[in-house]
Every structure is written in structure tokens, then in C-alpha cells.
Amino acid sequence: MSTQLLLDGVNRSFDGFKAINDLSLAVEKGELRAIIGPNGAGKTTMMDIITGKTRPDTGRVMWNQSVDLTRTDEAGSARLGIGRKFQKPTVFETQTVEDNIALALKEDRSVWATLFHRRSAEDTRRIGELLELVKLSHVAGWMAGDLSHGQKQWLEIGMLLAQDPELLLVDEPAAGMTDAETMRTAELLRQIAGRHTVIVVEHDMDFVRALDCRVTVLHQGHVLAEGSLDHVSANEQVIEVYLGR
Amino acid sequence: MLNLVDRRMGIFLAGLFLLTVAIPVGNLAMAGQPVPSYIVALLGKYLCYALLAVALDLVWGYCGILSLGHGAFFALGGYAMGMHLMREIGARGVYANPVLPDFMVFLNWDSLPWYWLGFDMFGFALAMALLVPGLLAFVFGWFAFRSRVTGVYLSIITQAMTYALMLAFFRNEMGFGGYNGLTDFKDVLGFSLQADSTRAGLFVLSALALAAGLLVSKAITSSKLGKVLIAIRDAESRTRFIGYRVEEYKLFVFVVSAMMAGLAGALYVPQVGIINPGEFSPANSIGIVIWVALGGRGTLVGAAMGAIIVGIAQTLFTSWFPELWLFALGGLFVFVTIFLPDGVLGLIESRLGRKAGPGAAAKEASA
Amino acid sequence: MALLRVLLAAAITCAASLAAAQSLEDLVATLPEGSYDDRGAVVAQIAGTGDDRALKVLESLLEGDLEVLDSNGRVVEIRSEGRDDFATDILTGEDYGEVPSRGSSRIRVNNSLRRDIRAAMGTMTLRHPDPARRLAAAQAAFRSPDPDQAELLSEALAAETDPQVAEALSRAVAVAALEGAAPEAAQLEAVAVLSEMGNTEARTILAAAAADAEGPVAEAASDAVRHIDQMQRLWGLAQNVWFGLSLGSVLLLAAIGLAITFGVMGVINMAHGELVMIGAYTTFVVQEAIRSSFPALFDWSLLIAAPLAFAVAGGVGVAIERGVVRFLYGRPLETLLATWGISLMLQQAVRSIFGPNNREVGNPSFMSGAFELGQMTVTWNRLWILVFALAVFAVLLFVLKKTPIGLQMRAVTQNRAMASNMGIRTGWVDAMTFGLGAGIAGLAGVALSQIDNVSPNLGQSYIVDSFMVVVFGGAGNIWGTLAGAFSLGIANKFLEPWTGAVLAKILVLVFIILFIQKRPRGLFAVRGRAVDA
Known part of the structure; x- marks a missing residue:
């Protein structure tokens, strides 16, 4: 196994507030990792840094031990193979569910390629497959804006998979889902892991338990503890700042 | 090609075709010119406006870029053509200088500035009418989109751009005729601009340009690139995270749109016989926006219709009740933004019970 | 001799x-x-x-x-x-x-x-009981120096009691000394006096002296010329700063109301310029009424017009907000279009009522004329407008920071949903904010009526500039507007001598366009609704 993503001594402050404070984190290829932490622990900023939305003040962010992620923008990191799912589902509401998936398909993203793009049979097959997977085949022709909240979550997961990223950053996927859906999501993520690297940020402890993976606890922009859920749950500092509240 | 022509596009193009065939043929065939040539010139002008509106719709309706400076691209195209027409005057000017336009003789210039060279060739001038606006859009857009200037900030700096150009073109030292602009044109490619046949020809050319503009825009917007544009309009940040370089897409569509606007300007100038810095005024550029909003953003055909409707209304109002025109236009802005978010085309289509296209059903771009 | x-x-x-x-x-x-x-x-x-x-x-x-x-x-x-x-x-x-x-x-x-007569007259006027006459005589002697009068002038200087006249006399003495063959010490003294004087006239005399005289006098004179050149550069700088501050105060007045509506509400009010125009026309109407009914009050006309202009423009602003803008919240680009439509209607309304031509608005006596400050000229109307702009700014700052409505406005700026949940009537706050911004535009109109043509196009000429100030300064921060207005004003005036007025303006616009690329949120960015829009 080799390291997919490495954060080394990363710092980032906003107007004097240190959102990320000497954060170091390594995620192996194919690993499923859950990241938990109270509000303001720096989870979202960490994801912004990994995806190139925010640049760190200091520190290294390495992709596959070779590419410096502090120099890429959002589109650049996406092209490297980093997919991100936001907490609030954002889909392209005025386009059909099918087109949403088509836009996300892993293909040449240059202006000329999209201008002269023709949908191939392979594309159509892949879109159908993904719609099947996220159970949206029956609404393929609907405007994405007409979907229910849960359906949008699934559509977004479908789009994420369509990108076929090496690393999936998933922000609170269970928010707004029913218990059954939550468990189905957890199962899906476990299935994906292995072929893809997955980092899940989550509040819901049941969900994290269902993921059954290594857990990193963030606090004030710093790693407080790391290990299995049981291991970190036993950590007194963690109990104090997070679980014990 | 044919798949680009949906029902609304088909109806519009058919109407346009009838108009352009009927008017010249009718005027040739029937005695006494059923359509006076000033009306032909007027209609030709509206068609240029319609092309300009389509150009703006391409960036605003589909990509959420509300440019308040599209009049600048139109005017630059117009100036490029105007420069050619000035050179065509030759020794027939008041000062009878074979090379220098009258205003340069008047300013005591003894030679043509370098940037006037080549404009004696029609092809060069036409190329410049496309390339200069395109280049300006490229440079402006390259900076603005890379720096992620969006929404109202972008609108305001596009307005500043056209305002700065207006001030610049007012200066005599710029060599574009200053306040008076370029006028007193005689002929184009040897055809007198006063002749009815030339006017009819320009009218048909305008119609062809509009049809071409509509089809090109339709081709762009129905390609996968068009879907990316709509994605950018609706959720720019999300589009980036999927891996699209938003700035490149915006730049592409902005440049195409600017060139289309330049072409509209180049066709406009020989038909109205003058181009002056007033075309750069911010008010003109905002006027274009209301054509698009009235017709229906993100519909292309609607934008063209909006331009024609407002153009006709302006002509009628300013001859019948000149006092009321600004009230009417101002009221139109308010009415359309509050009550007609989908424009006239959206209204018609929803009345007819047909489901409007993706663009017309679009929620407001939060740009 | x-x-x-x-x-x-x-x-x-x-x-x-x-x-x-x-x-x-x-x-x-x-x-x-x-x-x-x-x-x-x-x-x-x-x-x-x-x-x-x-x-x-x-x-x-x-x-x-x-x-x-x-x-x-x-x-x-x-x-x-x-x-x-x-x-x-x-x-x-x-x-x-x-x-x-x-x-x-x-x-x-x-x-x-004739020489004798002039000398005799010089003595008489230099000894005239009226100081103004003595001053005029001394100044005349300065301008047409006559070495023969040197003694007369010296005597008059010795007897003079009025400091202003004495200064003028000492200068006249100095010129006379330089023109004639006065002793070296007297000439050096004269160079010192002229050097102190420091204006163009003194420089001309000193330059001539530097060329004609010899030895230490010539040296001292050329030193003095250099000194004056340096002083004049400094004064030129000061004059440019003053012009810049003056332009900045106009920009501040025109932009500050816009900054409020844009910053707090995220609303692009394209009719802002027309609200300024309404303020100017209110001033015109007030002055007309005063001229016809209470001519004695004319000097108070601006003070009477200011609250009225605030009320009229503010009222129109509230009407615009309640009638149009409130249906368009969250759609900044649509608001821009609708308010543009309103601006067209307001322009035409004013044109229909008052006619298309410029209207005469008079300067009250305290705003007429100018005074000298060192080597620069300061006109009273520009000075009062600067004072007025700063006063409006200070009052606005107070309203925003220290009053309940200001607190509510800031709350709405920062988090509209939260403010609404806490029981703030956001609709009411919006109307008040819009009214406040519009009222301030009206006040700006009162001031601008003093230096600009009052015509239906008044507003149009300020709208682009005021937007530039707001985006440059950063929306939602009135300190940014202050800094933006004055830095753009000063930049403009410093460019003007090099490039001419129009090119200076173009360069400033281009600079702002480039600046926005670097800092898309302006000088002082604030997080708020406008920012997220």
C-alpha cells in the first residue's frame, strides 16, 4: 500500500483565526477513513485545502507522493482524481438527471472536446449503469431541481461515481437521510472503498460505526486522536472536547 | 444541422425568410415600392439589434455573465466597418484628400495613423470587425474570469470598460473622428449606400447574419459545452469541483459573443450611415439587456424577438409620443423583471401549454 | 552716486x-x-x-x-x-x-x-492714512521697481505699523535694492526677503538677479531660485492634493448612499444618480420659493433645502423599495435592471416637469469666492462641500454604529436569516436602509447643485463613478467608500497634469478594472449578503 494523500504540517488562518493548526494526516490508497470533530474543528477547511479551493499558509499537501496539491485549483484537483460531495447537495437543477450524470462522466474536460463531444454508446451504457446504481433510472428525464432532497443526495453520489475519482471526499452524506438510506449509504461507501480511497466527514456516530473504519478526530484544526472508533472513544481528550458534551 | 432547428427556431427562421424574400421581391416586382426603402433600412437595423441581443443572450442567458458592456463590442465592430467606409470615400470628401478622411485633414494630420492601414480592404475591415471585439473580450475576460470576478462586480466592470472606451473615443487624438465619429459614407464595395438595391442587399445580409448567429448559438448551447455553460450559470463552484475550468468556458463563450456583437455592429453602420462614441454609452449596453429580458433569457429566439419588439416600439413611440418613450422603456424594465421573468417567449409558450425549454424554465441565475 | x-x-x-x-x-x-x-x-x-x-x-x-x-x-x-x-x-x-x-x-x-512727481506721489500714497491705499502703493512699487524710490520705501517701511503693509513694503524695498546698485549686504538681505516670498513673481526677479549680479549675490539668488522651485513643487503637490480631496468629497457624497444599499442589501440601485438629481432639483425649488417670497433668507437656502432634499429623495427611495425592489431580493442582476428602468422614468419625469435645460442654482454668499492659502487658491464652495461630505459621513457612521436601526442594519447585512429569526423585521429594515441611502443621495444633490449643472442628466454623470468608488472601496464598508473616494479623487487629480482630464479618468477606470481582478471584493472587503450574491 502507498500513501494516496499526505498533509504535512498544514496551517491556515482567516483574519487571525487559526482554522487549521499544524495538521498532519496520511491516507493510504483504497482506505476508508472517517473524520469526526465538533463544529469549527476545521473539517471543511481541510477539504477546501485538499480540493484546491483554499491555499494553506504553510505546509505540504501531497497527492500520490508526487503532485503538490497546494498549486492546483478546484478543477485541477478534480482532474487529478479527487471528487467531492458537499454536505448540501448541489446538482444542476435546470438540467435533467441524465445530463447531470453525463456532465460528471470522466472525459476530456477541455473546451474544444466538450464543444465537439458526441455521446458514445459506452457513455450511454455507463450513464444507465450509474442511474441504476443510485436508483434514479425512472426519473432520468426529470429536471434535477424536481427531485426530493434524498434523491438529490443520491444523484450527487452518482455524479461523484461518474467522475470515477481515486479519492472521494464525502461531507456528511447522511444528513437528511432516513435510517434505512443512511445504512444503504454506509454500505455503498464500504463497497467503493478498496477500489477508491474514501474520506468521510460525519457527525452521525451510528453512521461512523456502520462504516467500520479508521477514525481521525479533529479539534481546533489539529488531529486529536486517530484509530478505531472504540480506540478514539476511549481517549479522554476526545471525550472531553467532543463525545462528552 | 437540422437537429438545431426546434419548433421555436423553425418558426422564427421561417418568418425571417419570408420577410427577407418578400420585401425585396415585392419591391422589385410591384410598382411604386410597397415597402419604402427607409422602412427597409429600419428593419435592417432591427435585425442587427436582434443579432446583438442573441450575442448577449449567449453569455447572459446561458452562462450567467451579465455584461453591461456589450455595446462596446458592437461599437468596435461598427467602427471597423466605419473606417473602411471612410477610406472608401477617398477623394470625394470635402477636402478631397485621396487618403486622409476629412476629420484628419481638419486636425492637420499629414499621414494616416498606423492603425488605419489596411482598412481600405473590405476583407481586412470585416476581419477586424470580428477580431478586435474578440481580442478585447479575450483580454478582458482572461483577467476577469481567472480572478473569478462574478455577478454584479463583473457587470459593473464591464460597464466601466464601455464607459472608458466612450471617453477614449470622444478624444480627437484617438484618430476616430472624436465626438462626431465617422459618417458621410458614400458606398461599399462600389455600391452606393443611398441606392435602394444596396439597402435591400444589406437587409438580406443582416437577416442571413442573424440566422447564422442563431444557428451557431444554438449549436453551441445544445452541445455538451452548452450544458457546461448552464451548469456554470446555475452552480459555478460545483462545476469547478467536477473538473471543468470555468474560466476557460466563460472566456470561450464571451469571445464568441463579442465577435457576434462586432459583426452586428459592422452590418449596422452602413445601414444607419454613422458611428459615433455615443454607441459606447453605458445606457446603450443596458438597453440590450432589456431586449433579452423582454424576449426571454436563455431562449436565443426570444432575445432576437425582444430586440425587434423594443426597436419597433421605440420607433413608433419616439415619433408619436416622444415624451413618453422613456416612461415606457423604464416601465418595461420594471414590468419585465417583476412580472415576466421568462420573457414574452416564455409567456407565449406557457400559454400554449407547451413545456418551455431548459433555458426558459431556468430559475434565476444566481451568478 | x-x-x-x-x-x-x-x-x-x-x-x-x-x-x-x-x-x-x-x-x-x-x-x-x-x-x-x-x-x-x-x-x-x-x-x-x-x-x-x-x-x-x-x-x-x-x-x-x-x-x-x-x-x-x-x-x-x-x-x-x-x-x-x-x-x-x-x-x-x-x-x-x-x-x-x-x-x-x-x-x-x-x-x-516725471520721476520727481512719481517719487512725490509714492511718498504721499505710501504715507496715506488708509492702509489699503498704502498696500496698493507698496504692491505697485513692487511690480514696477524703481531704484530711485529705494530710500522712500525704506523710510515708509520704518514708519509703517500695519504688518501686512510692512511685508509688502519690505518686498518692494528688496526689489528696488536688487534693481539698483545697493550695497552687497542690502542685496543679500533683499534676496532673502524674496526667497521667503516664494512665488512666481519673486522667482522671476531672483532669476534675473542670478543672471545679472555677481559674486555672493548671484549665488544667493540662484540658491533662492532653487529654493522657490522646490517650494513651488510642494505647493503644487498641495494644490493637487486639495483638488483631489475636493473631487474625492464629491465622489464620497455621490457614492456613500450607494454603498449602503449595495453593502447592506446587496441591491444595485441604478437609480441612485437620479436620487442625487432629485436632491439638486429640490434645492432649485427651495431657492425659487425663497427668491420669490423671502429673498432675505437666500443665504439660508441650502440649510433649508438639505432636510427637504433628504426627505424627498428618501421618500422616493422608500417608494422604490416598497414598490419594486422588495419583489426582487436575492436577484441582484434583476434589481439592477428594474432600478435602471426607474432611473429612466425619473429622468423623464424631471425633464417633463422642469424642462430639459440646465436650471440655475445660486451660491449663497458664504459659498462664493475663494481665499489664498500659501500659494494655492481654495474656493469656499469646494471647501464647504468637503466639510459637508465629511459631516454626512460622520453622521452616517454614528447612525450605523450607535443607533438601534444601525444595529439592525448591520445584523441584516451579516446574516439575514438569523436577523429575521431574532425578530428583526427585515422588510422594514430594508425599506429604512434604502430610504437612508436615497436620502443621502438627496443630500449629495444639494451639494452638487453648487458645482455642477442641474439638469435631468445630472445623475447619469455620476453613476459610473460612484459604482467605481463602491467596488474599489469594497461593498458593505463605508470606511472603504471613504478611502476609495479620496484615493480615486487624488489619483485622478495627480494624473491630470500629465495626461489631461479625460485620459486621467480613463486610466483610473482601467486601474479599477485591473484592481478588481486582484482584489475582487475591493479594498476593505466585508462578508455579507452582497458578497455571497
Whole structure:
């Protein structure tokens, strides 16, 4: 196994507030990792840094031990193979569910390629497959804006998979889902892991338990503890700042 | 090609075709010119406006870029053509200088500035009418989109751009005729601009340009690139995270749109016989926006219709009740933004019970 | 030579004191007699009488208008009307009517006598009881330096009590010293005085002295020229800063209301310029009413107009907000279009009511004229507008920071949903905010009516500039607007001497366009609704 993503001594402050404070984190290829932490622990900023939305003040962010992620923008990191799912589902509401998936398909993203793009049979097959997977085949022709909240979550997961990223950053996927859906999501993520690297940020402890993976606890922009859920749950500092509240 | 022509596009193009065939043929065939040539010139002008509106719709309706400076691209195209027409005057000017336009003789210039060279060739001038606006859009857009200037900030700096150009073109030292602009044109490619046949020809050319503009825009917007544009309009940040370089897409569509606007300007100038810095005024550029909003953003055909409707209304109002025109236009802005978010085309289509296209059903771009 | 002149002056003074006993009438009567030299002595005596009429006699003599009537031997002043000459008694003012040609003989003067007369007149005016007359005489002596008057001037300076006149005299003394062959020490002293004076006139004299004189005087003069050049550069700088501040205050007034509506509500109010115009027309109406009914109150017209303009423009603003803008929240680009439509209607309404031409708005007396500050000129209206702009800014700052409505506005700016949940009536706050911004536009109109044409196009000419100020300064931060207005104003005025006014404006626009690329949220960015829009 080799390291997919490495954060080394990363710092980032906003107007004097240190959102990320000497954060170091390594995620192996194919690993499923859950990241938990109270509000303001720096989870979202960490994801912004990994995806190139925010640049760190200091520190290294390495992709596959070779590419410096502090120099890429959002589109650049996406092209490297980093997919991100936001907490609030954002889909392209005025386009059909099918087109949403088509836009996300892993293909040449240059202006000329999209201008002269023709949908191939392979594309159509892949879109159908993904719609099947996220159970949206029956609404393929609907405007994405007409979907229910849960359906949008699934559509977004479908789009994420369509990108076929090496690393999936998933922000609170269970928010707004029913218990059954939550468990189905957890199962899906476990299935994906292995072929893809997955980092899940989550509040819901049941969900994290269902993921059954290594857990990193963030606090004030710093790693407080790391290990299995049981291991970190036993950590007194963690109990104090997070679980014990 | 044919798949680009949906029902609304088909109806519009058919109407346009009838108009352009009927008017010249009718005027040739029937005695006494059923359509006076000033009306032909007027209609030709509206068609240029319609092309300009389509150009703006391409960036605003589909990509959420509300440019308040599209009049600048139109005017630059117009100036490029105007420069050619000035050179065509030759020794027939008041000062009878074979090379220098009258205003340069008047300013005591003894030679043509370098940037006037080549404009004696029609092809060069036409190329410049496309390339200069395109280049300006490229440079402006390259900076603005890379720096992620969006929404109202972008609108305001596009307005500043056209305002700065207006001030610049007012200066005599710029060599574009200053306040008076370029006028007193005689002929184009040897055809007198006063002749009815030339006017009819320009009218048909305008119609062809509009049809071409509509089809090109339709081709762009129905390609996968068009879907990316709509994605950018609706959720720019999300589009980036999927891996699209938003700035490149915006730049592409902005440049195409600017060139289309330049072409509209180049066709406009020989038909109205003058181009002056007033075309750069911010008010003109905002006027274009209301054509698009009235017709229906993100519909292309609607934008063209909006331009024609407002153009006709302006002509009628300013001859019948000149006092009321600004009230009417101002009221139109308010009415359309509050009550007609989908424009006239959206209204018609929803009345007819047909489901409007993706663009017309679009929620407001939060740009 | 110098000694001789001292003696001569002493002789004149002496003769004058001796003749003091003689009356002006007697002296004038003796004028026509004797040689030019005798006449010179009489002139000195006339000057010595201290009689008020003496100056007039000497002026007339100098002009060659003084003649003796053959008929009665009276000394008269002759004035010509066409071909005819009329005589007036120079002392009594009695009118003798038309004089036949050859009915009188001129009292002749030659160049040496003219010099004596001028010297005598100089003494008289330099000793005149009215300080204003003395100042004028000293300034005249400065402008047409005459080395022969050096002693006179020095004496007058020694006797002078008014500091302003004394300063003017010392300058005149200095010029006279430099022109003539004064001792080196006196010339050096003169260079120092002129160097202190520091204006263009002094520089011209010093430059000439530097070229003509030799030795230490020339050196001192060229040093002084350099010093003056440096001072003038500094004053030029100060003048540019002042022009910039003045332009900045206008921009601040025009933009600050916009900054509020844009910053707090995320609303692009394209009708802002027309609200300024409404303020200016309110001033016009107030002045018209005052002119026709209470002319005595004219100097108060602006003070009366200001609250009215605030109320009228603010009322229109609230109407716009309630009638149109509130349906468009969260759609900034649509608001931009709708308010543009409103601006067209307001323009046309004003054009229909007041006509398309410029309307005359007068300056009250306290805003007319100008004063000198060192070597720059400051007009009162520009100064008052600067004061007014800063006052409006201060009041606005107070309203935003210290009043409940200001607190609510800030709350809505920062988090609309949260503010709404906490029971703030966001609709009401929006209306008040919009009204406040519009009212301030009205106040700006009162000020702008003093320096700009009041016409239906008034607003249009400010709208682009005020947007530039707001985006440059950063929306949602009125300190940013302050900094933006003044830095753009000063930048503009510093470019103007190099590039001309239009190109300067273009360059500033291009600069802002580039600046926005670097800092898309302006100088002082604030997080808020406008920012997320």
C-alpha cells in the first residue's frame, strides 16, 4: 500500500483565526477513513485545502507522493482524481438527471472536446449503469431541481461515481437521510472503498460505526486522536472536547 | 444541422425568410415600392439589434455573465466597418484628400495613423470587425474570469470598460473622428449606400447574419459545452469541483459573443450611415439587456424577438409620443423583471401549454 | 552716486518741511512759472502739504492734463470729449465749461520732472492714512521697481505699523535694492526677503538677479531660485492634493448612499444618480420659493433645502423599495435592471416637469469666492462641500454604529436569516436602509447643485463613478467608500497634469478594472449578503 494523500504540517488562518493548526494526516490508497470533530474543528477547511479551493499558509499537501496539491485549483484537483460531495447537495437543477450524470462522466474536460463531444454508446451504457446504481433510472428525464432532497443526495453520489475519482471526499452524506438510506449509504461507501480511497466527514456516530473504519478526530484544526472508533472513544481528550458534551 | 432547428427556431427562421424574400421581391416586382426603402433600412437595423441581443443572450442567458458592456463590442465592430467606409470615400470628401478622411485633414494630420492601414480592404475591415471585439473580450475576460470576478462586480466592470472606451473615443487624438465619429459614407464595395438595391442587399445580409448567429448559438448551447455553460450559470463552484475550468468556458463563450456583437455592429453602420462614441454609452449596453429580458433569457429566439419588439416600439413611440418613450422603456424594465421573468417567449409558450425549454424554465441565475 | 541721492532726498525733505507753511493754493498757483527744476521743487512742496487734494494735482500734472486758463489764470484739469476740451478747477472743482482752442496753456513736464512727481506721489500714497491705499502703493512699487524710490520705501517701511503693509513694503524695498546698485549686504538681505516670498513673481526677479549680479549675490539668488522651485513643487503637490480631496468629497457624497444599499442589501440601485438629481432639483425649488417670497433668507437656502432634499429623495427611495425592489431580493442582476428602468422614468419625469435645460442654482454668499492659502487658491464652495461630505459621513457612521436601526442594519447585512429569526423585521429594515441611502443621495444633490449643472442628466454623470468608488472601496464598508473616494479623487487629480482630464479618468477606470481582478471584493472587503450574491 502507498500513501494516496499526505498533509504535512498544514496551517491556515482567516483574519487571525487559526482554522487549521499544524495538521498532519496520511491516507493510504483504497482506505476508508472517517473524520469526526465538533463544529469549527476545521473539517471543511481541510477539504477546501485538499480540493484546491483554499491555499494553506504553510505546509505540504501531497497527492500520490508526487503532485503538490497546494498549486492546483478546484478543477485541477478534480482532474487529478479527487471528487467531492458537499454536505448540501448541489446538482444542476435546470438540467435533467441524465445530463447531470453525463456532465460528471470522466472525459476530456477541455473546451474544444466538450464543444465537439458526441455521446458514445459506452457513455450511454455507463450513464444507465450509474442511474441504476443510485436508483434514479425512472426519473432520468426529470429536471434535477424536481427531485426530493434524498434523491438529490443520491444523484450527487452518482455524479461523484461518474467522475470515477481515486479519492472521494464525502461531507456528511447522511444528513437528511432516513435510517434505512443512511445504512444503504454506509454500505455503498464500504463497497467503493478498496477500489477508491474514501474520506468521510460525519457527525452521525451510528453512521461512523456502520462504516467500520479508521477514525481521525479533529479539534481546533489539529488531529486529536486517530484509530478505531472504540480506540478514539476511549481517549479522554476526545471525550472531553467532543463525545462528552 | 437540422437537429438545431426546434419548433421555436423553425418558426422564427421561417418568418425571417419570408420577410427577407418578400420585401425585396415585392419591391422589385410591384410598382411604386410597397415597402419604402427607409422602412427597409429600419428593419435592417432591427435585425442587427436582434443579432446583438442573441450575442448577449449567449453569455447572459446561458452562462450567467451579465455584461453591461456589450455595446462596446458592437461599437468596435461598427467602427471597423466605419473606417473602411471612410477610406472608401477617398477623394470625394470635402477636402478631397485621396487618403486622409476629412476629420484628419481638419486636425492637420499629414499621414494616416498606423492603425488605419489596411482598412481600405473590405476583407481586412470585416476581419477586424470580428477580431478586435474578440481580442478585447479575450483580454478582458482572461483577467476577469481567472480572478473569478462574478455577478454584479463583473457587470459593473464591464460597464466601466464601455464607459472608458466612450471617453477614449470622444478624444480627437484617438484618430476616430472624436465626438462626431465617422459618417458621410458614400458606398461599399462600389455600391452606393443611398441606392435602394444596396439597402435591400444589406437587409438580406443582416437577416442571413442573424440566422447564422442563431444557428451557431444554438449549436453551441445544445452541445455538451452548452450544458457546461448552464451548469456554470446555475452552480459555478460545483462545476469547478467536477473538473471543468470555468474560466476557460466563460472566456470561450464571451469571445464568441463579442465577435457576434462586432459583426452586428459592422452590418449596422452602413445601414444607419454613422458611428459615433455615443454607441459606447453605458445606457446603450443596458438597453440590450432589456431586449433579452423582454424576449426571454436563455431562449436565443426570444432575445432576437425582444430586440425587434423594443426597436419597433421605440420607433413608433419616439415619433408619436416622444415624451413618453422613456416612461415606457423604464416601465418595461420594471414590468419585465417583476412580472415576466421568462420573457414574452416564455409567456407565449406557457400559454400554449407547451413545456418551455431548459433555458426558459431556468430559475434565476444566481451568478 | 548713492551719496548724491541721499543728499537729494534730504534736500527734498528739507524743502518740503520749509514749504509746509505755504498753502496748496499758493503752491499750485506758482506751478506754471519757472524752469523744470523750479517746478520739481514745487512738486516736492505740494507733496509736503499733506493736503488731500495734492495727490490729484500731481496725478493730473503727471498725465499732462494740468493747464492754465488764459482767461482767468486758474490752474485747471482739462478733459477732452471728442474734439472739444472742458476745464475743471483742479482745487475747487469748479466747472469752467468748454475751453476754446488755444484758450489755455499746458504746464509742461519732462522726464526728470516725471520721476520727481512719481517719487512725490509714492511718498504721499505710501504715507496715506488708509492702509489699503498704502498696500496698493507698496504692491505697485513692487511690480514696477524703481531704484530711485529705494530710500522712500525704506523710510515708509520704518514708519509703517500695519504688518501686512510692512511685508509688502519690505518686498518692494528688496526689489528696488536688487534693481539698483545697493550695497552687497542690502542685496543679500533683499534676496532673502524674496526667497521667503516664494512665488512666481519673486522667482522671476531672483532669476534675473542670478543672471545679472555677481559674486555672493548671484549665488544667493540662484540658491533662492532653487529654493522657490522646490517650494513651488510642494505647493503644487498641495494644490493637487486639495483638488483631489475636493473631487474625492464629491465622489464620497455621490457614492456613500450607494454603498449602503449595495453593502447592506446587496441591491444595485441604478437609480441612485437620479436620487442625487432629485436632491439638486429640490434645492432649485427651495431657492425659487425663497427668491420669490423671502429673498432675505437666500443665504439660508441650502440649510433649508438639505432636510427637504433628504426627505424627498428618501421618500422616493422608500417608494422604490416598497414598490419594486422588495419583489426582487436575492436577484441582484434583476434589481439592477428594474432600478435602471426607474432611473429612466425619473429622468423623464424631471425633464417633463422642469424642462430639459440646465436650471440655475445660486451660491449663497458664504459659498462664493475663494481665499489664498500659501500659494494655492481654495474656493469656499469646494471647501464647504468637503466639510459637508465629511459631516454626512460622520453622521452616517454614528447612525450605523450607535443607533438601534444601525444595529439592525448591520445584523441584516451579516446574516439575514438569523436577523429575521431574532425578530428583526427585515422588510422594514430594508425599506429604512434604502430610504437612508436615497436620502443621502438627496443630500449629495444639494451639494452638487453648487458645482455642477442641474439638469435631468445630472445623475447619469455620476453613476459610473460612484459604482467605481463602491467596488474599489469594497461593498458593505463605508470606511472603504471613504478611502476609495479620496484615493480615486487624488489619483485622478495627480494624473491630470500629465495626461489631461479625460485620459486621467480613463486610466483610473482601467486601474479599477485591473484592481478588481486582484482584489475582487475591493479594498476593505466585508462578508455579507452582497458578497455571497
